[in-house]
Amino acid sequence: MEKQEFKQKKAAGEQMDVTVEVQSEDLHSSHSDMRPLIHDRDPKRVNKSLKVTFEDVIAEPPSVRSFDKVWLWSHALFEVSRLWCYRFISLLLAVPVSLAAGLLFAVLSCLHIWLIMPCMQLLLINMHWVQTVWGSILNILISPFFTSIGKCCGRITIHLAKNEDRYI
DSSP states (O other), rough: EEEEEEEETTSSSOOEEEEEEEEEOOOOOOGGEEEEHHSSSSSTOOOOOOOOOHHOOOOOOTTTTOHHHHHHHHHHHHHHHHHHHHHHHHHHHHHHHHHHHHHHHHHHHHIIIIIIIHHHHHEEEETHHHHHHHHHHHIIIHHHHHHHHHHHHHHHHOOOOOOOOOOO
């Protein structure tokens, strides 16, 4: 922010200080402020299960081993093919899928804000009497019935014994 001070003279000859704060935006700024965003693309660790490396997929036990060059080349080809196939597929799908996901979440948010929540509030306001009647029914009829059943069946014990003398 740049501060510019101007002195204006009033009609009576007094001087008044006026401070103007100017916010300048650099239109030709570099993308260096985007570097932390580019390096950490999963800050909430949503896809922590997708950390697949060569060692997670292919492993040779000590008793059976291929040639060292075969192992190195297969490791290199795995990593390069995984990286470039992902980049190619994401090049084709990232923009359309993100557009569809953005539209879907926008529609769901709009429906939730402007349709679902007002309907829920309308039901909660107008259905208070149903809550009262339902609570009374539960307390008067259903709760004593199941309390009685629980007391009657609470003393039942079951003992399992293995009978060795079974007749076939």
